[in-house]
Amino acid sequence: MQDKANFAFLIERYNSKLLRYIKRITNVSLEEAEDILQDSFINTYINLNDFDRDLKFSSWIYRITRNQVINNFRKNKIRPQGNYIDIENDFLENIAAELEIEKNIDLGILGKNVNEILSQVEEKYREVLVLKFLEDKDYKEISDILKKPMGTIATLINRGKKQFKQELIKLNIRL
Amino acid sequence: MIDDKKTANSIMEKIEKDHVVLKPRWSFLLKNYTFWTLGSVALLVGGAASSVIIFTLVNSDFDVYRYLNGSGLSYIFMILPYAWFIFFTLFIVVAYYNIKHTKHGYRYKLRTVVLTALVASVILGFVFYYFGFSHAIDSSFGKHFPGQKPFLEKKQQMLVQPEKGLLAGTITSVDEEDSFEFEDFKGKKWTIASNYLQDPHKSFLEKFSDVIIVGEIMENNIFKACSLRPMHVMGENGKLKKERMEKRDNRLPNKENILRSNNSKRQPQKIDERRLLQMRSTECGGDQPQ
Numbered sequence: 001m002q003d004k005a006n007f008a009f010l011i012e013r014y015n016s017k018l019l020r021y022i023k024r025i026t027n028v029s030l031e032e033a034e035d036i037l038q039d040s041f042i043n044t045y046i047n048l049n050d051f052d053r054d055l056k057f058s059s060w061i062y063r064i065t066r067n068q069v070i071n072n073f074r075k076n077k078i079r080p081q082g083n084y085i086d087i088e089n090d091f092l093e094n095i096a097a098e099l100e101i102e103k104n105i106d107l108g109i110l111g112k113n114v115n116e117i118l119s120q121v122e123e124k125y126r127e128v129l130v131l132k133f134l135e136d137k138d139y140k141e142i143s144d145i146l147k148k149p150m151g152t153i154a155t156l157i158n159r160g161k162k163q164f165k166q167e168l169i170k171l172n173i174r175l
Numbered sequence: 176m177i178d179d180k181k182t183a184n185s186i187m188e189k190i191e192k193d194h195v196v197l198k199p200r201w202s203f204l205l206k207n208y209t210f211w212t213l214g215s216v217a218l219l220v221g222g223a224a225s226s227v228i229i230f231t232l233v234n235s236d237f238d239v240y241r242y243l244n245g246s247g248l249s250y251i252f253m254i255l256p257y258a259w260f261i262f263f264t265l266f267i268v269v270a271y272y273n274i275k276h277t278k279h280g281y282r283y284k285l286r287t288v289v290l291t292a293l294v295a296s297v298i299l300g301f302v303f304y305y306f307g308f309s310h311a312i313d314s315s316f317g318k319h320f321p322g323q324k325p326f327l328e329k330k331q332q333m334l335v336q337p338e339k340g341l342l343a344g345t346i347t348s349v350d351e352e353d354s355f356e357f358e359d360f361k362g363k364k365w366t367i368a369s370n371y372l373q374d375p376h377k378s379f380l381e382k383f384s385d386v387i388i389v390g391e392i393m394e395n396n397i398f399k400a401c402s403l404r405p406m407h408v409m410g411e412n413g414k415l416k417k418e419r420m421e422k423r424d425n426r427l428p429n430k431e432n433i434l435r436s437n438n439s440k441r442q443p444q445k446i447d448e449r450r451l452l453q454m455r456s457t458e459c460g461g462d463q464p465q
Contacts, residue, residue, distance in 0.1 A: 004187060011183035019177060034182075041186050042195060049200040052278055147281035 007048075011041055014058070017135075018065050024130050026069055040068040059144035062135070066145060095133045099165050117167045125160030132157055207278050214273030217266045218292060222299025224263035226309035227316075229300050231256045231326050233409045239334065239341060239387070254330070256313075258323060267292050307412035314415055327408060331360035334387055334406075342367075342388040342398055343406055345423060349380050357388075357398070368399045376403045384423065 018040065022033040044064050051060055095114075118126055131137045131145060139157075143150045189195075235254050270292040274280050280288075303309050310327075317325030334343035337359070344359035353370035367388060369377060379386060383405035390401040408416070 004190070008183045008187050011186055012179040015179040015182045016177050038182075038186055038189070042190065045190055045195060046198055047203075048197050050198070050203040054279070143282065149282055149284045149287075151284055 003048075007045055010044075010057070010061075014061055018061065021062065021065060021130075021135060022069060024134055025066070025127060026073070028072075032072075036068050036072050037065065039072075040065040043068060055144050056141060059137075059141045062131075062137075062141075062145045063147065094136075095129075095164070098133070099161055099168075113168075113171055117164060117171065120167045120170075121160060121163045125156060125163050128153060128156045129160045129164065210273045210277045210280070214270050214277070217270035217273060218295055219299065221263055221266035221270060221292065221296035222303055223308070223312050224259045224266060225296045225300030226303030227259045227313045227326070228256055228263065229304045230309035230313060230410050231259070233304070234326065234330065234407075236330075236334075236387070253333075256326065258316075258320075259313075263296065267296065270296075304410045307410060307415075309410055310408070310412040310415055314412070335359045335361045335363075337365075337392050337398060340389055340391050342390070343386070346380060346384050346386060355380060364396060366397050368393060368397060369403075371399060371401050372403055376400075379403055379405055 015037070019033055019037050022028070022036055023030075026033065026036075028036070040061070044061055047064070051057070118129065121129065127146070128142055131142045137145065139150050139153050142148075142153045142157075146153065148156075231254065237250070239250075267289065271285070271288050274283070274288050274292070283291075300309070303312070314325045314327070317323045317328065331343060334341055336342075342357070342359055342365065344357055344361075344365075347356040347358050347364075349355040353368065355367050355369055357365040357367045359365060367390075369380070371390070380403070385406040386403050387406050388398065388400045388403050390399045393399050
C-alpha cells in the first residue's frame, strides 16, 4: 500500500513534465498524449523492479515515456514529429548562448520562429536538442534516456546546434 | 490546467482495477545475466576461433610457398582458415550484440565494445593455443564437420608435391650413409638420396622422424634431398601428439630402433640455428625449384 502511495506521488511529480515532453516530441493531440503518458506510467509501475539505481529516476521515466511514444508511433506507423514548443525565455537564452548568437539576435524573433526551425531539424538532432535545451538535461541524463554513449550524445548535440543555426540562416533571420 | 493529483488517482485506479502487478526482480536479473552469459560464451567461441587461426598461421611454414603454385599472397590465401575467420567475426558480432543489450551496455561505443571483444578473443586465443586446445579444436572440427579437414592433414597433403620439389613425411629407416628410406604423407615410399645434404641437415635425420624435404625427383621413387628440416607442430595438443606417435609407431614399428642404431654410428653435432636459417633458402647444386 505504501508502495502505491509512493507511486501516486511520483505520478503527481512527473505528470506535467512528461506530458509536456510528449507534446514536444510528437504532434499528437492532448488526449492522445495523455493516453501515451498513462501507458508510460503503467509500464513504469510494472517495471519498477528493473529500476537501476545508477540512474536518476527522472532519466529512467523519461526513457520509458520515450519508448512508449516510439511504440505508439510504430503501432500507427507514423514517425514522431514535434510541433508544439511552449517557449520559455530560459530556453531562448540558453540556445542563443549555446549558438553564440545571443548578442546578435532578437530573442522575440527567435521565439516566434523556434517551432518552425526545430521542425526543420532532423529528428535525431531535434530529440537531443529538446532534451538539452527544453528539458534541461545534462549529457549523462540524455545518454541514459536515449540509451546512447555520452560521446555520441555530444556529437548529436553539436551537429544539432549546427543544423539549428543553418535553419536560422535559411529563414533569413538576421544574426 | 493539468490536474496532476487527479491524473495520479485515475492511473492508480486503473492499476487497481486491471490488477496490474510488478514484474518480479528475478526476471530482470535473469534477462541481464542471460545477455552477459551469451556474450561471454560468444567471447569464448571467438577465442577458440582465434586460437585456431593462430595455430594455423604459426604452423604455416610460409617459406615453402616458393615451391607451390603462385606467389606468397596466393599461398596465404590457400592456407587461410576461412571458416574460422567467419566464426571469429560472427562471434564477435554476437558478443557485441549481447554486451550492448546488458543493463549498461548502451554506455559503450561500438568501437570500444568491438575492440575489447577482439582483444579479449585474441588473448584467449593465445591462452588456448598455449595449452594445445587450438589443435584439439581444429582437429575435432575437421573430423566432425562435413567439408572441413584438420589443418595439419591439409598441410601434410599440401607439402607432398614431389614434382615441385617438395616432400613431407616420415623417415622410416636410415641404413645407408648417403640415403634413407622415407614414406610421404600420402603413403608413397621413397628412397631419399642424402649425399647432397649438409651436415647440420643430416643431423636432423637422427633427431626427428617427420621432416620436410626440398629437392627433386631423380627416378620414379628416388628423390634427391637438397635441404631437410623437421616438421614441427607448434602448439600441439599433448593427447593428439601421443595418438599421432602411437599411430606412427604402429605403422613403422622399427623406426625408433633404426634411428637409435644409426645414432650410435654418428657423432652428435651442434646445430647453429643462424646457419640453418640461411640454409633453408640454399638450393641443391644451384638448381632452382619450379
